[in-house]
Amino acid sequence: MSKPIDARRRRLILGLGAGAGSLLLGGCERISSDPDTQRVLGSAQWLTRAAQRALVSRDALAPQYSLSDIAPVFRANGTTDPNNPVYQGYARNQFRDWRLQVDGLVENPKEFSLDALRALRAHTQITRHDCVEGWSCIGQWTGAQLRDVLAIVLPRPQARYAMFFCADPMDGGSNYYESIDLRTAAHPQTLLAYALNGETLPVAYGAPLRLRLGRQLGYKMAKYVMHIQLVDSYRSFGGGQGGYWEDQGYAWYAGI
């Protein structure tokens, strides 16, 4: 009763099955290493971002927690003591000589001392920090809203991203860096934080200044921020993916 069409179909189906099997068992590593695979799989982040933008309003706040939720030991991750003589010089002097440089596509490039940032309206929030590895810690962060800083330097209309250049040297020789879009930069919970749990930000957590985002994963929240530059594209920096971990294959959009 087996017609030729069935035999052909059977061969096709067996072939597909064998292909899927070898994909799963043998070729995983090779397939994962293929840049095209990475590009295709990575493109899902833009769908995810579009979906989350459609579902979650621009200013929706990340949940705030109570004092009793604060982690007794907040895990310090990534660099905890930058191996950088210039940075260590600032640290020895309690960052009195440290300046945050803000420039790029702005009308009014400016340098801010730590005192100048502290003089801006301070915001304190108890929020959760979600590491891409899977753990979460709750802490109380105090800092200036990035949007207040941007209101001083006046972004030009072409500006689309804020780049954060940091003091901590990473594997490969260059320093940590990150980028966020201006929508995220304008969010009320996007802070340039200088205090954790009521204390001056310790070195292990990114002293004197780190980025805090309410709605993305920890690797976006650059520590040891030295320089903020507004740009129209992050492609010409580092490996071109918008951040140190992004250059290692992590998604630029870290809202999930």
Next chain:
Amino acid sequence: MQRDKHAPLSGGGRKRILILRHSRSVRVMHWVNVLTLGIMLMSGLQIFNAHPSLYWGKSSDFSHRLLHMEAVEGAHGHTEGVTRVGGHTFVTTGLFGWSRGSDGTYTERGFPVWATLPGSTWLAMGRLWHLFFAWILVLNGAAYLLIGILSGHLRRDLLPTGADLRSLGHTFVEHVRLRFPKGDEARRYNGIQKLSYLFIVFIVGPLMVLTGLTMSPTMDAGFPWLLDVFDGRQSARTIHFLGAMCLLAFVLVHLVMVIVSGLRNNLRSMITGRYAIEVEQVVAKGAEHE
């Protein structure tokens, strides 16, 4: 499940006929599911391996872990893989905590190389696989529900009848004895099958999607009730893991059942749609002339 294709294969008082068991759409979605679920499970374990611990509540209390896999210095200076669950510690060298990496040397990792995608420790890639195929899985699931409702497949084939529920005990005993219906009863799913499929489709599936979304910090901002429902992000992560284990158990039992209840017949029915059952030889005249 209703169209019959007669194929008189056996003589005697009973004959084998081929019935259409699975519609084309169900077959396609089933195989998409096989690939997608495999990728989701293995890439999920890769992601788990980046921090092979589970917690309950809003955040990670590193001194109170529900589950923890790690490598420790054991007796005689040997490194051992251990898995701690609640207050108990199990030595799981070679499987959890301490196993051969992709280069063959032992390394500290939660799940072993053969269980994760990619095999080597590579969180970035695990996330790319997981968060791409999550979309495929959700789209496939949505298509399944839509087609299942519109075609009547869910109501007709998966909704248990009163008789199904009354005979659950009997069906269970028959399953344990590895005795499966071959005649007219085999045209339908039995009560245990129906309930397990419904449990996966309507309980575990949605639970996996919702706990997955609860781990997203942006979703938590837009839908804070997710955190209330699951008692926090870390609880959601734990439930997501348990749900994955539940799906794995379902797949394993499903595979065993597929094999013991007739591998060829089952595979053919999920590939071509046609499933052989045995029916009493009909003596009515019309049947002979087909």
